[in-house]
Amino acid sequence: MPGAAVLDLRIREKRFTGARPLPVLRDVHFRAAPGEVVALLGRSGAGKSTLLRIALGLDRAFDGGVKLAHGRVGVVFQEPRLLPWLTVAENLRLVVTEGVPEPDIPALLAAVGLEDAASRRPGELSLGMARRAAVARALAVDPALLVLDEPFVSLDRRLASGLGALLTLRARRQRTLVLVAMHDVEHALAIADRILVLHGAPAGLAADFAVPARDDVAGVARVRGALLHRFAFLAAEEPGPGAAADPALASGGRA
Amino acid sequence: MIGMPAELPLAPGLRDDAVAAPKRTVAGLRDRALSLLVLLAVWWIGARLAASPQLLPSPEQVLAVFLRLLRSGDLPFNIAITLARVAVAFGLAMVVGSVLGYLAGRSARFDAVIDPWLTVGLNLPVLVVIVLAYIWIGLNDLAAVLAVAIAKTPTVVVTIREGARAFDPQLDDLAIIYRLSRRRRLRRVALPQLAPYLAAAGRSGLSITWKIVLMVELLGRPNGVGFELNLQFQNFDVAGILAYGLSFAAIMLVVEATLLQPWERRANAWRCRA
Ligand SMILES: Nc1ncnc2c1ncn2[C@@H]1O[C@H](COP(=O)(O)OP(=O)(O)O)[C@@H](O)[C@H]1O
Ligand SMILES: [Mg+2]
Numbered sequence: 001m002p003g004a005a006v007l008d009l010r011i012r013e014k015r016f017t018g019a020r021p022l023p024v025l026r027d028v029h030f031r032a033a034p035g036e037v038v039a040l041l042g043r044s045g046a047g048k049s050t051l052l053r054i055a056l057g058l059d060r061a062f063d064g065g066v067k068l069a070h071g072r073v074g075v076v077f078q079e080p081r082l083l084p085w086l087t088v089a090e091n092l093r094l095v096v097t098e099g100v101p102e103p104d105i106p107a108l109l110a111a112v113g114l115e116d117a118a119s120r121r122p123g124e125l126s127l128g129m130a131r132r133a134a135v136a137r138a139l140a141v142d143p144a145l146l147v148l149d150e151p152f153v154s155l156d157r158r159l160a161s162g163l164g165a166l167l168t169l170r171a172r173r174q175r176t177l178v179l180v181a182m183h184d185v186e187h188a189l190a191i192a193d194r195i196l197v198l199h200g201a202p203a204g205l206a207a208d209f210a211v212p213a214r215d216d217v218a219g220v221a222r223v224r225g226a227l228l229h230r231f232a233f234l235a236a237e238e239p240g241p242g243a244a245a246d247p248a249l250a251s252g253g254r255a
Numbered sequence: 256m257i258g259m260p261a262e263l264p265l266a267p268g269l270r271d272d273a274v275a276a277p278k279r280t281v282a283g284l285r286d287r288a289l290s291l292l293v294l295l296a297v298w299w300i301g302a303r304l305a306a307s308p309q310l311l312p313s314p315e316q317v318l319a320v321f322l323r324l325l326r327s328g329d330l331p332f333n334i335a336i337t338l339a340r341v342a343v344a345f346g347l348a349m350v351v352g353s354v355l356g357y358l359a360g361r362s363a364r365f366d367a368v369i370d371p372w373l374t375v376g377l378n379l380p381v382l383v384v385i386v387l388a389y390i391w392i393g394l395n396d397l398a399a400v401l402a403v404a405i406a407k408t409p410t411v412v413v414t415i416r417e418g419a420r421a422f423d424p425q426l427d428d429l430a431i432i433y434r435l436s437r438r439r440r441l442r443r444v445a446l447p448q449l450a451p452y453l454a455a456a457g458r459s460g461l462s463i464t465w466k467i468v469l470m471v472e473l474l475g476r477p478n479g480v481g482f483e484l485n486l487q488f489q490n491f492d493v494a495g496i497l498a499y500g501l502s503f504a505a506i507m508l509v510v511e512a513t514l515l516q517p518w519e520r521r522a523n524a525w526r527c528r529a
Pocket of ligand 1: 018043044048
């Protein structure tokens with residue numbers, strides 16, 4: 001069924017209970033289809049992680065609803081969240097349902113550049129390596145929806161662009177819906193089909209841009225211009241790995 | 256410490272020796288041996304000075320009694336019986352206490368239900384439990400073992416509850432998203448987090464259990480180390496008391512050092528890898 005949504009999210013309002021129960025999110029509605037790469041931009045504290053937790057079904061205390069199509073979900077949290085008492089390979093194997101044929105774990109690890117780390121424990125990995133192990137784990141379930149919360153933070157340029165390319169490839173080939181919270185508008189323009197911006201207090205869906213094909217240079221520039229014009233804070237972000245200075249990556253992501 | 260949210264708190268009883276155990280160096284071993292020799296010497300001199308050898312027999316006299324009891328089979332027989340009671344009561348307290356503690360740590364409601372029972376259990380004198388068990392169940396092994404298990408279970412519950420409360424909620428999220436089966440969740444996520452607490456509960460549990468078992472035997476069993484101690488007490492046989500007491504304590508120390516401590520180290524092993 002082409003066009004059927006993998007994710008249908010309608011948040012009328014989300015507030016945390018606490019001393020000051022201010023609403024964090026209001027009127028965030030969107031649907032996303034298989035094979036899309038959706039970048040979620042917003043200031044730090046805008047509510048990106050909150051939105052992702054709701055999309056994942058981890059947070060049900062909100063006014064609204066979330067519909068997820070059948071299929072598995074892969075997730076990469078801001079912290080890698082590997083089980084420290086298991087090796088990297090065991091961490092991957094853990095999430096594969098019993099009875100289901102095991103995925104090619106060496107290949108998954110190779111895809112994130114961790115072919116030599118299979119039998120190491122998370123405590124022996126750098127943050128970047130652990131993050132990539134978490135990506136491999138998310139892919140091990142062959143997810144219909146892949147959610148990543150700021151996966152590029154503290155990765156160097158080469159690793160970040162490699163991970164971005166991996167995500168777009170996954171979306172194209174396996175029709176995975178990739179929902180990724182991030183900061184850097186240039187990197188988002190390089191990897192995403194769609195850019196959502198969370199903005200305001202409480203944050204709402206302030207923009208929902210379709211990103212034109214990468215070879216439509218003028219079209220991409222228009223979207224960039226519109227984004228930077230409406231959301232000045234996006235320009236303040238550090239230029240990231242997807243910056244136009246790296247045209248090889250920008251085209252590579254789409255190939 | 257990648258992959259761990261923060262340093263998990265160490266289980267109670269782990270801080271001093273198990274984790275930060277000073278290396279057993281040759282010099283350390285020599286000091287221990289020396290200290291033991293000093294103790295023996297003090298005992299030996301004390302026995303010399305004592306008013307009568309009945310009051311404080313010398314180490315050789317105790318050894319002679321020990322050998323006699325060993326050859327007659329009395330000592331192995333009674334120690335075996337006591338060990339069996341310790342094993343059953345300890346196992347029962349650990350299993351029941353762990354299950355209850357886990358549930359209490361995971362469910363606020365269950366915790367509220369069980370908390371008053373725990374308060375009573377923790378504050379009830381062991382002697383009361385033992386006497387009531389004998390009165391209600393009868394002077395038999397069932398009552399003896401149950402009394403010990405009941406006396407010990409609340410502390411196991413409290414330790415394991417603390418462990419279950421310290422579970423990392425981030426790993427719960429993971430278990431939900433990746434739809435881990437109940438079995439995997441228990442084996443791969445819960446037990447490794449609980450292992451240090453289980454080890455701590457087991458170690459302190461064993462040393463308490465065997466002391467309570469001696470009391471139970473003293474009060475209402477016709478055999479076992481506790482019964483023998485009572486018998487020697489009535490005969491005013493200090494050598495017999497020391498022969499039984501020291502040999503049984505030695506066995507429990509060996510069990511602790513060879514079974515429980517290595518397990519505790521293993522349970523904590525992944526934390527030290529960094
Ligand atoms: N568990 C919580 N309890 C109370 N407030 C929270 C909680 N989690 C997040 N918030 C608040 O919600 C807002 C959005 O947070 P978050 O979703 O983490 O933002 P982002 O991921 O975009 O940086 C912030 O103001 C944060 O302080
Ligand atoms: Mg966040």
